[in-house]
Amino acid sequence: MMNMQQPNSLIIDPEVSVLFLPPDARSIAMVRHNIRLGIPPSPFPVWNNILMDRIFEYREYVDAGYTIKTQPFSFKSKDVMLASICQLLTDDINEYTPYKAYLIGKHYQYHKNAYYRDEIKTPLSQLPLAELKQKYSRDIHRSIVDIVDAYGIACATIHFYSKYASAIDLIRITNPDIATRLLSGRINIPQKSVITLSQMTTDEMENYLKTINSYTLIKKAPVRTPGNNPVDIDNSNKPHLENRIIPEIKQMPKYDPDAAVSSLALTVPSWSESIRRVRERSVLSEVSQKAADNLIFQLGILEKSIQIIKNELEGITKDAN
Numbered sequence: 053m054m055n056m057q058q059p060n061s062l063i064i065d066p067e068v069s070v071l072f073l074p075p076d077a078r079s080i081a082m083v084r085h086n087i088r089l090g091i092p093p094s095p096f097p098v099w100n101n102i103l104m105d106r107i108f109e110y111r112e113y114v115d116a117g118y119t120i121k122t123q124p125f126s127f128k129s130k131d132v133m134l135a136s137i138c139q140l141l142t143d144d145i146n147e148y149t150p151y152k153a154y155l156i157g158k159h160y161q162y163h164k165n166a167y168y169r170d171e172i173k174t175p176l177s178q179l180p181l182a183e184l185k186q187k188y189s190r191d192i193h194r195s196i197v198d199i200v201d202a203y204g205i206a207c208a209t210i211h212f213y214s215k216y217a218s219a220i221d222l223i224r225i226t227n228p229d230i231a232t233r234l235l236s237g238r239i240n241i242p243q244k245s246v247i248t249l250s251q252m253t254t255d256e257m258e259n260y261l262k263t264i265n266s267y268t269l270i271k272k273a274p275v276r277t278p279g280n281n282p283v284d285i286d287n288s289n290k291p292h293l294e295n296r297i298i299p300e301i302k303q304m305p306k307y308d309p310d311a312a313v314s315s316l317a318l319t320v321p322s323w324s325e326s327i328r329r330v331r332e333r334s335v336l337s338e339v340s341q342k343a344a345d346n347l348i349f350q351l352g353i354l355e356k357s358i359q360i361i362k363n364e365l366e367g368i369t370k371d372a373n
Contacts, residue, residue, distance in 0.1 A: 062096065062103040062110065062120065067130075070224065071137055071158065073151060073236055075108045082360065083109050087116045094356065095123040097349055099133045105353065123352070125345050128171040135162035135172075139202060140350060144357070146315065151235045153243060157217025160199045160210050167195040174198050216243045219250035226254050230261070323354075 086093075093113050097104040104125065113120065127133040138159035145152040166172040174197045185192050192200070192207055199210050223246070224231035233239040234246060239261060241249070249257055336344075 062098060062122070063101050064107055064110075065102045067134060068102060068104060068137065069107055070221070071134070071141060071155065072105075072107060074232060078364070079360070080108065080112075082363070083112050087112060087118075092118060093120070094352065095121040097125055097352070098122045099125050099127055099130075102130075102133070104133065104137055106356075123349070125349055126342060129166055129169065131162040131166040131169075132171050135159050135166060136346070138162065140353060142203070144353075146319070150237060150243065150246075153213045154217045154220055154235055156199070156203055156205075156210060157213035157215070159202075160196065160214050161217065163199060164195045172198070212243070215247055219247040222250040223257070227257060230257060 093106075093109060096106055096110055103110055110120065125133070127136065138155045142152055142155040142159065145155075163172060167174070174194050196207055196210060200207060203210070220231050220234060223234070230239065234241075249260060252260065
């Protein structure tokens with residue numbers, strides 16, 4: 053029986069919303085199916101009444117008239133909360149996609165803001181800066197040490213991802229659809245080109261992207277794009293294309309439907325082993341409230357993701373039988 057009580061009113065903050073890609077049709081269908089069955093949602097994570105995750109699911113349940121239960125989390129500031137969301141989302145992405153680069157860039161921006169307000173301290177804060185430079189790189193700064201450790205990538209790469217994230221945010225102001233298509237990979241251009249794209253007017257953006265669509269089939273090799281060196285293209289049959297700038301289109305490998313699932317199956321045992329080590333080596337009753345809340349939050353997201361994919365895979369198995 054559907055619960056028709058008045059739902060709570062949570063804040064859907066734009067800075068949180070833009071960190072999530074729009075849900076796919078399958079995810080929406082599953083939530084709506086659960087609503088039809090009268091299955092209530094698990095508590096929604098919130099900070100200061102700001103919804104931190106599952107935004108589309110929240111809207112669906114509110115529209116259906118459900119009372120919303122929440123799981124509050126404590127962070128020193130909004131920037132610390134946003135940095136935490138970025139890291140949680142990034143940890144779920146194995147490959148370096150445009151979306152992952154964006155999240156790492158945003159994570160660094162929020163982390164840096166919180167660091168300078170003394171809301172985040174690096175574990176290596178007691179080390180002399182010269183020692184940090186020797187361990188990491190010459191351009192290291194304490195504000196970036198945690199990000200370098202979290203992702204295992206160079207400082208310069210993190211700074212570039214920050215510029216890329218800012219470029220996406222600029223594009224989103226004038227054309228949110230283009231920003232979403234770039235992050236989801238439906239528009240595939242070099243990240244340096246995205247930074248240049250963000251400096252264009254709306255009309256210039258549209259013309260540039262039309263050029264990508266128009267000349268994909270005649271591209272012979274990587275060619276001139278903003279931020280990339282030009283090389284020759286095959287225009288022997290297209291004399292009117294002489295001196296045109298043709299954006300590079302990434303050549304994707306042949307699609308293997310089992311690849312991602314097989315990779316995930318190999319990864320899962322390491323999760324179980326990590327959880328086992330924590331339980332064996334930690335006195336959980338002595339863990340701080342903040343650390344416990346953060347882990348509960350992450351485990352809740354993991355549990356939900358596992359249940360979703362299990363339901364989908366079990367549906368395939370049943371169909372086969």
